[in-house]
Amino acid sequence: MMCKFIPCLLRSNGLFYVGVAALTFIYWASGFTKLWDFTTAQAEMAQFGLKPPALIAALVILVQLAGSALLIFGRRWAWLGAGMLAVFTLATIPVAHQFWKLQGLASFLDMMLVLEHFTVIGGLILAAILSELKFGTIRPTPTPGRA
Template identity: 40%
Template sequence: MGEATHGLIDGARHAFVSPGVHWLALLLLCSAYLQGAFDKLRDFGGAVAEMRRFGLAPAAPWAVAVIGLELAASGLILSGWHRWLGALMLAAFTVAANFMAGRFWTAPKAQRGPMTNTFFEHWGLAGGFMLVAWHDLGGHLGV
């Protein structure tokens, strides 16, 4: 690579590899869970009904547990305190919820396409949280 390319890479690295960008990336990764928790708090009856739809009983304690998990795990991730734990909590929650809510293989054919896409997007989120935990626990590739 030429000197200009190295300068461009160094400039991009300096601008992108910063605590602010890191925290923003974590916030974006947690955003669906924060939004979900706040929505459930605003409409607790709807949250309870959602738990019932997934066969979770008693539904109200399950709704409280989900709200608590989404807020607590996101808080751990964003604060940096036991970030790995929060990340693994949201990864496990995402996988479990995916099998409860994203069962595309049981859906009518017309709904399968969008549901399949959402199912695999959630696998991507779980993988992102696993990478956060991996990194926080000291994982590195030496690249």
């Protein structure tokens, strides 16, 4: 029996890799940008009062690139990459998005970024689950009445 286009596409490894690469784009693009311009990465860390800026910038780059690589290519270790990126994303909120200290439009815009962070964290959780279902040891629980 020939596979229908959409179900086959949704089960394909290619679409999985495109999806996790797109989900992690903000991390690996930021990591490579910081790596290529380490001086600016240090200045960014210093702007948020993080010390020592060089060490913090190096750790941020490591988390962004290693977490992305594990989620995209790690198969059975994808959960670790997703966890690294989720914790990092959550940790950036009190450091870089203190909307509660701002007023008016600035507060609103920073709060919207925080809400986006929670959306990305949800996507990372789902990507880890999907990776485990696709490559790991767990299998989907059968739904009654479905084959």
